[in-house]
Amino acid sequence: MSDEVMRKIVEIIAAQALISPEEVKPESSPEELGVDSLGLVEAVFAIEEAFDISVPFNANDPTSGEFDISSVEKIAQGVRTLIAQQKG
């Protein structure tokens, strides 16, 4: 399941950054990969749809929320937590 979470998130980020999934490293931040603020909002939407969860993310201040978006790995960790909380 965890690998599946990572694989799906990589796919979503790659689609927003217009790069191939192989280029997305777990330690990369969305910003480094070329995802702008609108792209981030779309990525969060895609994640919510893919995992049927609700992500606490405010575009006003993306870095200060409860959801860590500083790297792909952090996003995956956050999503796993949310899945456990909301669907466990």
Next chain:
Amino acid sequence: MRRVVVTGMGVVSALGSTAAEHCAALEAGRSGVGELEMPDVERLSVRIGAQAREFRGEDRFSRSELALLDRATQMALAAADEAVAQSGVSFAGEAGLRAATVIGTALTGMGTIDEAYRAVFQEGKNRVHPFVVPRLMVSGPTSNISMRHGLRGPAWSVSTACSSSNHAIGQAFHMVRAGMADIAVTGGAEAPLVFGVMKAWEGLRVMARDACRPFSRNRTGMVQGEGAAIFVLEPLEAAQARGAPILAEIAGFGMSADAGDIVQPSAEGAARAMRAALEDAGIAPEEIGYVNAHGTGTAANDRTECEALRAAFGAHAERLMVSSTKSMHGHCLGGAGAVELAAVIHALREGVIPPTINFEEPDPECALDVVPNEARRAELRAAMSNSFAFGGLNAVLVARRFEG
């Protein structure tokens, strides 16, 4: 060119159903934001808004009238009735031929669309009310105001997202000033507090969940509102000749486009619109005492607007009073500039600056005098009202106190 004055003003907002109620609440620093009341509200993650709860179409219009009027049009008609009555003008006969109607509305009749979609998609019905089309038209407020008051001159609607009202009022002002119309009924209206619209705004993730706190460091976004404000504009000489009340003078209007991002604002574009409005008014930046800010309470707007104010006003920015009344009446989208011009006119007439309420913590990136939490007494000669829209369409009005 002719000088143009405001001789009538009408308002419907979460703060009240007349201009007097709206302005009294602004002075008192009272919030119109509360828990939203609408079908399916439990499915929203943002459940607050500035609803004009006291405004009920059923109290003002017959059943057959209501069938043709979206809530935005109902509010626009009520505000227009108030404005025209205050102005005391008659549009009978020839006068109506030279009278313009210019109303700003960002969205079409969303309540009407929501209701009809609910019927066909959710309830599986195969027919909707026969008047859905005339009720939902974005030009509904303009058409109905012109019909009700016999305004038979130039009439059109303006839709530039959150700048719609200022673009409408600015164009009406320029028409009257240039002699293309002898009088104008202008303003804006919006009724976006319906499920579908709230869902759409949720998606952008720029909505506050507790309160709208413009310029406060702990702000978390905007709060949606609804309302309408309508004004009667006419040449100074005509107004004086018929002994009309003169509430303020519209002095200048400036527009610009960022030509940048579809959602991120630009300080450069906003500052250009402010400079253009000052130049159009022939007013030095130092004459402006108060700016009613666009002030949405989002991180991006408030920071960018303060930067733009500094760019447009230079050192005088430090002496300006800048407040966002959206903290009280919410963000009325296409109606925003109009309900905010009412605040500006009241400030010019009464010498009371409406506050930015819910202000808790200064933000170094918004370090201007934002008139926090309490109204302030100050005599003004001139004031500015900013509207900036998604898609980078900026519209700024400058008004002057009228001294007869």
